[in-house]
Amino acid sequence: MLVKICGATTAQEVRAVAGAGADLIGLWHGVPGGPADLPAERLAALAAEARATGRLRSVLVTFGSDPTALAHTAAGAGTDWIQLHGYQPPPWCAPCEHNCPSGCASSRCCTSTAPPARRRA
Structure with missing residues (x-):
């Protein structure tokens, strides 16, 4: 089982999440009006x-909702996973992964609504 803490906005919060033993940290980008939404530079x-x-x-x-743009954002920021939170269907992951530049070849795409067995690894 993996543990993910979501919504970090500062380096101190990232270190605290690591210190608490989590495996993953959720960083919001492209969540208009979200209290933890980060500009691309802060995401990176x-x-x-x-x-x-x-x-x-x-x-x-x-x-x-633009798989090519998200793949490039993930590559530029160096994120390991992309979590589609909202309205994107699971088949939407394929174009996102296909368009992911070589810098994010290890990226994974999952939807927040799909059960773990259906998440892409």
Whole structure:
């Protein structure tokens, strides 16, 4: 089982999540009006902070609906996963993964509504 804590907005919060023993940290981007929504630059900085912990893998949590744009955002930020939160159907993952540049080849795409057995790994 993996544990994910979502909504970090500061490096201190990222380190606290790592210290608490979580495996994944959810970083919001493309969540209009969301209290933890991050601009791309901040998303990249917090994803780097997660990597620096040696423990956490970062998850781009988004309402985004453009698979190519999300793949490039994930690659640019260095996130490990993309979590589609909202209205995107599970088959939407294939174009997102296909368009993911080589820098995010390890990215995974999952929907927040799909049961774990249906999440793509």
